[in-house]
Amino acid sequence: MKTACAGADLMELRLDGVASPDLRRLLEHRPCPVIVTVRHGSQGGRYSGSEANRLAVLQNAIDLGAEYVDVELFAAGELEPRGNTKLIVSHHDFEKTPADLRVLHQELRKTGAHIVKLVTMARDICDNLRMFELLRSTDVPTIGFCMGEEGQISRVLTKKFGGYLTYAAPERGREAAPGQLTVSELRELYHYESIGTDTEIYGVIGNPVAHSLSPAIHNAAFQEAGIDAVYLPFKVADVGAFVRGFRALDVRGYSVTIPHKSRIVQELDEIGPLSRRIGAVNTVINRDGKLLGRNTDYMGALRPLERLLGGNGAHSLEGKRVVLCGAGGAARAVAFGLAERNAKVVIVNRTHEKGVKLAEEVGCGAQPRESLCDLAYDVLINTTSVGMHPNVDETPVPKEALRRGAVVMDAVYNPPETRLLREAREAGCRTISGVEWFIDQAAAQFELWTGMKAPHELMTDVLLMRLGAGN
């Protein structure tokens, strides 16, 4: 109990996981307030004894003065509340989030519980909206959130909407329910203790999204800037339904990642001219309820290039010969951005026809991969995933094609120095890591959302720390 309660305000004693609990002794030694629960099998518990015995343990916890006792809705009438113990009457639905949560909530509150607990499985991210609406509209102390990966945001946001408490696991691998976060994720990643009614919501829309590093970077940036906001991962299957549904929450801004960057365009109220030409958006800004789409993917690439090339600022790329490796989404954004800066772009792609097609749209050149060694250039940018962890021994560009004095930039940020960048450095090129690209696109988002300068250095430190921890 002593180790588990570190960082928590109170602790749940799940006695259905303890063979013969000595309740008196447990309570005598409790290091913080506790919720005593003996969860019934039908409600996700492991209790296998008789119902009479289960209820006797719960009643005993009340008589011994536990701060909270949690009992299932069907057994609520069997316990006698006494002393200062608060009775939590709970219901869990491990299958779904019912269409009308108020019916269940009404049943729970009719028991006379001090606190009601309603927990349901989110099958779609929009299921959370009904839970938030319930929390917002009730005047009974309510523990309410959704389970599952799609419900994870509600374990954080429940506090904003007035939820009584949230549960967290002491560490990864010791989750008591699907989607549960750890205490340190709640506190250090989402800054749970500072979430309140006015906390603004931001997040990244993607699928999958669990391993996105954007929450770590943006939450750190908001905290550093003193902005009352939380940034969450939104696992979204149907981006249209999500954007429409979540307008009700007045989310202030989104990052958008694979596979939704193109499809989201039609859900927004206004698209920047360059983003429209690119046909993809990675940033959404909420201006007075209007959702504006922008693309900072190309800014992320152009900013560090312009910093390095220096001289005449925004014109430093003008007339520069740029070789762009790849013809996917990232290449597309950068190619349009470079064309707008009047750089002379040549696309080199594994599937040459795809390169030619993109070049035609952008109005630039395309060359087959075999000609890479014959091309003269000032800047070479890799936008493919070649060289990304764990395939760190791969490179998209043969050594012979690396030109002393040229600038070589990689979209891959894991590892921060790819084989391409290492060989380029050794060949006397100036190099720009994918870390800079990633941070600059995130910094541009932060600036579009807040109007403030992004804490660039801190964001870089957070990313590097995360990458270091992950490998």
Ligand code: ATR
């Ligand atoms: P992104 O959105 O990150 O740009 P994408 O749209 O899937 O991702 O595009 C991936 C790009 O990397 C493509 O240009 C792809 O080349 P093809 O058009 O030939 O598929 C390129 N790519 C991926 N793996 C590659 C590899 N092993 N060697 C060379 N190019 C590769």
